[in-house]
Amino acid sequence: MRNPKDFFRPLAAGAPEPIREIPFRPSRMIHFFDPSNEKMAAKVPDLAKKVDIILGNLEDAIKAENKEAARLGLVKIAQSTDFGDTQLWTRVNSLDSPWVLDDLTTLVTEIGDKIDVIMVPKVEGAEDIHYVDRLLAQLEARAGIKKPILVHALLETARGVANVEEICSASPRMQGLSLGPADLAADRRMKTTRVGGGHPGYLVRQDPIDGDIEGQRTTYQQDLWHYTIARMVDACQANGIFAFYGPFGDIKDVVACEDQFRNAFLLGCVGAWSLHPVQIDIAKRVFSPEPADVAHALHVIEEMGDGTGAVMIDGKMEDDASVKQCHVMVDLAKQLSARDPELAATYGFADA
Template sequence: MKTPKAFYQPLAIGAPAPFRDLPVALERMIHFVPPHVEKMRAKVPELISKVDVVLGNLEDAIPADAKVEARRGFIQMAKDNEFRQTGLWTRVNCLNSPWFLDDLMEIVPEVGDKLDVIMLPKVEGPWDIHYLDQLLAQLEAKSGISKPIMVHAILETAEGVKNVEAIAAASPRMHGMSLGPADLAASRGMKTTRVGGGHPDYAVLSDDSNGAARTAFQQDLWHYTVAKMVDACLSYGLKPFYGPFGDFSDQEACESQFRNAFLMGCLGAWSLHPKQIELAKRVFSPDPAEVAFAIKILEAMPDGTGAVMIDGKMQDDATWKQAKVIVDLARLVASKDSELAEVYGL
């Protein structure tokens, strides 16, 4: 751990200073693109206006014999497009793979000036972030990059979840974290082949004391981990995200999982299929009725102190803070989405 005095100092001579505050950005969905597929790369110009983040995926779901092609495809995709307000990310291969080092050595010099975030899979502890932090600083310095590239960790091992707070505190490059439910399930020895979402066998039975038929109430397999991740991220000013939902045919279950994550504090989720884009956009944008009520609270308590009654409900300093979270997010959404700006009245 660096000392407080050195925490924001660049790790290489000539590298840009890290951000002291995360750049303000709307990131309701991180949309995954397989860059080795030319047909998918061709859709990126149209995609840029529809999503908040375009991510070139180099890791899971990319065949071993297509890894180099995916890396080259991402570089070309980054060079061919202007992303403007839309974030450009890549998920590199994990640290113990034979492709990770080349991912960094080729991508950063070629398109590091356009790249906002590197998503690092299977982060197990702060040592993984320290290694990437130092390497990025050296590559930025060598390539003359003026804006620091941020790091986003995926929690997908039991050890990573155990060390989540240390990971959050590891570097000023930290952007946030995502839940990686499939790999995490395997790491924990969980008995499920689903990618995110619930499981009908993970349930609590109703009481049988009255002799009536018992009802099973399905529980959320990921509640504990999402809550732990949210607490770690927000404690250090980072952004928490739900990860993938693999059943593209079950929009209702996907929306339920995304909404649970949103209510618990997540700012977005991964979209792996085009039909999940609008779903994530809707779920991770605050409800207009909630925004309207939150605005009432802020207007009734301009300095954030005291207590007032609004629509028969008591509001005080604490609810003012809750309202501000909602209105701040609504303003951010409105800055990019003209339709919602009109609905919100912002």
């Protein structure tokens, strides 16, 4: 058994010392792009100014014959682009693929000082993170990287969900988790072909009136992903890392996309994936607190004074738990305002 004191020691001689706390950075959207697509790659510098996280994708959606081009394309883009405060992530190929070793070796040694987070797909247990953890330390030592590259795990299998707590606690590198609904649906044998979102067949029905089962009865569509997202959020929060909703595949249905993103936000996710530029603004809007909610939170904090006891504010009982909730809202608003001047003005923090 590994001694807890060893948890924060480098796994390779010369590797950077592991960090002890994952810092929060605005992460409302992880915007995916294909580094092998020259037209898409040309847009990266402008996109980087609009998003919190930009991710060079090497795995799904990249054809086998384009894997090497995507890898080398990402190296070229990272070397030639100033990302400013925007985080640069990549999603490497799965650990059982013939490409992942070259992905990690090339990216860490060539652009390891530019990459903030590596997303690992189809993580099933702590052993997957342990493998990546050790390999990254060896490569960081070889390349002279001064800051450890963080790891983000993608939940895409039933086994991964079953082991979610041990995945979150497997390494100091763990930055967070994303839900991968399409692969997870297939692995669970769920009967849906949608990429994220709900399904009209997954519903509850109002009880019959006067025993008439054929009469008018309202139905309510349910959320296929509520259980998994809630479990993911709890596992992340218990380990000081961050939960993200994954892709919403129906690009044209911006209304349902916003609904799904908002559900994830309310449950505790810090962001979601954007697969198309139209989803960037949706994620930015949804994962930023409403100005009215921030104003209410500030009012409660001010009225509560030292945060103890219970008071009536605008006809509602508020106590120390209310203040804690309000601080979550205000802290997020302030963190986002530091990156987004327009949002700071909206919240009234522009002169703070």
